[in-house]
Amino acid sequence: xxxxxxxxxxxxxxxxxxxxxxxxxxxxxxxxxxxxxxxxxxxxxxxxxxxxxxxxxxxxxxxxxxxxxxxxxxxxxxxxxxxxxxxxxxxxxxxxxxxxxxxxxxxxxxxxxx
Amino acid sequence: xxxxxxxxxxxxxxxxxxxxxxxxxxxxxxxxxxxxxxxxxxxxxxxxxxxxxxxxxxxxxxxxxxxxxxxxxxxxxxxxxxxxxxxxxxxxxxxxxxxxxxxxxxxxxxxxxxx
Numbered sequence: 406x407x408x409x410x411x412x413x414x415x416x417x418x419x420x421x422x423x424x425x426x427x428x429x430x431x432x433x434x435x436x437x438x439x440x441x442x443x444x445x446x447x448x449x450x451x452x453x454x455x456x457x458x459x460x461x462x463x464x465x466x467x468x469x470x471x472x473x474x475x476x477x478x479x480x481x482x483x484x485x486x487x488x489x490x491x492x493x494x495x496x497x498x499x500x501x502x503x504x505x506x507x508x509x510x511x512x513x514x515x516x517x518x519x
Numbered sequence: 520x521x522x523x524x525x526x527x528x529x530x531x532x533x534x535x536x537x538x539x540x541x542x543x544x545x546x547x548x549x550x551x552x553x554x555x556x557x558x559x560x561x562x563x564x565x566x567x568x569x570x571x572x573x574x575x576x577x578x579x580x581x582x583x584x585x586x587x588x589x590x591x592x593x594x595x596x597x598x599x600x601x602x603x604x605x606x607x608x609x610x611x612x613x614x615x616x617x618x619x620x621x622x623x624x625x626x627x628x629x630x631x632x633x634x
Contacts, residue, residue, distance in 0.1 A: 446628075448523070506567075509564075
C-alpha cells in the first residue's frame with residue numbers, strides 16, 4: 406500500500422503561469438515532508454521541505470503548503486520557467502523513527518512550455 | 520565533496536548474466552540507501568544500511584538481488600541472474616541522520632538494461 410501518492414503522473418503548464426503539484430499521504434506519523442526535483446540522467450535533488458508544525462514554507466519561486474487534516478501537501482511554482490521541467494517527487498518522513506526514513510511518491514513529470 | 524558516486528552510469532547485459540552496481544557515499548554519512556526507479560512504481564527503496572550494517576532489505580524484490588557494504592565508503596548491489604524486468608535506473612543515496620533534515624543526497628544513477 407502506497408503511503409505517499411502523487412496522483413498526477415504528468416502536468417503541462419505555460420511559461421510564466423503557476424504550476425501546482427499535489428501529494429497525498431496516509432501515515433499520520435509523518436511529520437516532515439520534502440520535495441525533490443529530478444532531471445533526466447541525474448539523481449533527484451532536494452528542493453524544499455516543510456515540518457508538520459508549519460503549514461507553509463516559501464523559498465523564492467517555490468512554496469510548499471501542508472494541510473495536515475487532509476493529509477495533503479502541494480508544491481507551487483510561480484512563475485514557472487522552462488528550466489523547471491523535470492520530475493518532481495514528494496517524500497515524507499516520521500522523524501521519531503530510526504533512520505529518518507523517507508517514503509517517496511511515484512513522481513509527477515512537469516513540462517513548462519515556452 | 521564529489522557527492523554520491525555511482526558506477527557504471529549505464530549497463531547493458533544479457534539475461535542470465537550477473538550485474539554489479541557500485542556506490543561511494545559521501546564521506547561521513549552514516550546511512551546508505553539503494554533505490555530503483557521505474558515508470559510504474561516511481562522510487563522504490565530496495566535496502567538501506569546504517570554504519571555499514573543492513574537494516575531493512577524488505578524492498579529487495581527477490582533472492583536474485585543482494586547488497587553489501589564492506590566499509591563506510593563502498594557499497595554494491597548485485598543481481599544474479601539478471602532478467603529483463605530488472606531493467607530500471609538504480610540510485611544510491613546517503614545521508615547523515617544527525618543533520619539529515621534536508622533528506623538524502625542521491626547519486627546520478629545506473630541505468631540497467633537487461634536484454
